[in-house]
Amino acid sequence: MLKDFRAFIARGNVLDLAVGVIIGGAFATITKSLTDDIIMPVVGALFGGFDFSSYFIRLGAIPADYKGSVDSYAQLKAAGVPLLGYGEFLTVVINFVILAFIVFLLMRSVNKVIATVEREKAAGTAEPAAEPAEVVLLREIRDELKGRGAVPPTA
Structure with missing residues (x-):
């Protein structure tokens, strides 16, 4: 069982997955920094300077x-007050959408590069072009003359 586990871990797919996770x-x-430090302040400024994380409903005393402060989500949460933090949830959803869009753009670019490489590879593996008729004719003449002994054999 240990041997099988070691073989499983040593496989390339598991290592690729580990690198991907890291x-x-x-x-x-x-x-997260892009969202919190760049995008959300701009969104906040467009919508009157509010912070999404300040939107919550207090569920307990x-x-x-x-x-x-009774208006601070973070302080109330740290004090153990039960809260419904829909503003934080909205922030997380926006972070997810931004992350998904960035991954989409990244994968789209990678797929374009892969398609280009495959096209170039396919073009490079195409059968070589047929030799011109003159070259074929000259080879036939050379071979005929060799057969008659008129031309010394070439190396």
Whole structure:
């Protein structure tokens, strides 16, 4: 069983998957920064400067010893107040759509490159063009003269 597991892990597909997961994690970090630091502020500015994460519904009471803002989702959540954070959910959905669009663009570009390479490969493996009739005729003449002994054999 251990031998089979080792063979499974050593296969290229598993290693490719591991590399993909690692690169995907790094890519997700970049996309999160793009969304949080560039896109969402622009969207917020277009819609009056609001932050989506500030939209929530309080589902329970605020503790008596709470000292933070009653409008801060992060502070209320940290204090253990039950919240329905639909603004955070909206932010995550927007992040997903942006990530999916970026992956779509990436895969579209990769597919175009692959198609170009395959076309060039197919064009390169085509049968060579037929020799011109003059070349064929000259070879026949040479071979006939060799057969008569009129031309010394070439190496």
